[in-house]
Each structure stands twice: as C-alpha cells, then as structure tokens.
Amino acid sequence: MGRATWFDADGTKRGGWTDEEDQKLVAYINEYGIGDWRFLPCKAGLQRCGKSCRLRWLNYLRPGVKKGKFTLEEEEAIINFQSILGNRWAAIAQQMPGRSDNDIKNHWNSCLKKRLERNGIDQMTHQPIINLAIKTPSFNTDCGNSSSSTDQEHLVGSENPKHYWSRRRIWRVEQGSWEGFSR
DNA sequence: AAGGGAGACAACCGCTTCATG
C-alpha cells in the first residue's frame, strides 16, 4: 500500500516510508523527543521534510496508535461524534484514544459516509434524506414542516466557509481554549 | 482465471491558525 517513492528537486524523499526510515524516526524521537519538526529529519538522518515526518509519526508510529479494523462500537462513536462536531477529525480523535484523525477521516470517507447514504441518512445532518423536490411549490405542500426555509438557510449556512470557521472557533471555546478570541 | 468495483490505508496538498519578532 502507500505511494511510489520519488525525490523532489531539492533531494527531499517523497512517497511511501520504508522500515528503515520508520526505525530511524522512532529511534530519534525515543531518544531526543519531538522538538522542532524542521530540523528533526536532518538530525534523524532522514531525507524527508518535517511535515512528512510529523504525519508519519502521528498517524502510524506514535505509541498507542491502534491499527486494523474499526469495531462496531468505534464506528458508532465516530458517527455520534461526527453528528456533534462535524468534520473536525482532530477533535473526534481526541475522544477516541488510539485512533488518529487521519484514520478516522479515512474510515468515514471510505466507509461510514457511504453506509449512511445507503441507509437513506444524510451524512451532514444525520437525518433521513428528504427529497428536495418536495420544496417546490407545486408539489406536496402538506408533507410537514421539516424542510422549512429556516432549515434550508441553516444547511446553506453550514456549507458556507465563513460559517464553518466560526463553528471552529466556537469549538475551541467549548474545549476551554480562548486563545482564538484573545488575538 | 480475469477483470472490475469497492474498501482500506498511506501520504500529499493547500489552507488556516498561531507564535514570534
């Protein structure tokens, strides 16, 4: 699995990691700690960029990272947290020790999202999918008020990047972090 | 047995946040 290996113009190695590279990274971090990701690759004897090392460590090599299939309980937890937190995978990962945000995000995008859709559940709202055609004035006006204009505005607003960022700030406040507002 | 689709996983890209000068 993973990607083919290649080199950037500046000699930085890209693509899949080898066992040897993994061992170098783990050995270095075990001895010196993480410190500055910029200089870590050079000090550890790796031809990688710091960003790549960080990703590899957090998602794969970090102690306690659980690999393998998600249990039913974990899948239910992901769906549950996603309905509350949205696509804030890092926040969801904090609630699920042992799973990386990348792992959770991958599982959601490749499996859970499609499963919800197959079951007729909207993956954004986690509500049964309502045929948007019923919103047209000429069709079935007595089908309840669950698709009111207010709901529509909310949905559109949720997809608006500006609203999304404000939701992120709200989440930080919920986490007890006020830094985002003090600047 | 071959091939195509779906699932799973690893990693990159680009944007935002945050710390620092």
Next chain:
DNA sequence: GCATGAAGCGGTTGTCTCCCT
C-alpha cells in the same frame, strides 16, 4: 498592529487488497 514562517488540520489522491461476477 503587522509580517512571516512553522505547525496543525481537513480534503483529496494514489495504490494495494479483497471480493464478486
């Protein structure tokens, strides 16, 4: 208060494996 660069994060893509036809 502003500029800059590193870190963090989410979206997306690439590749492999498995399973079904």
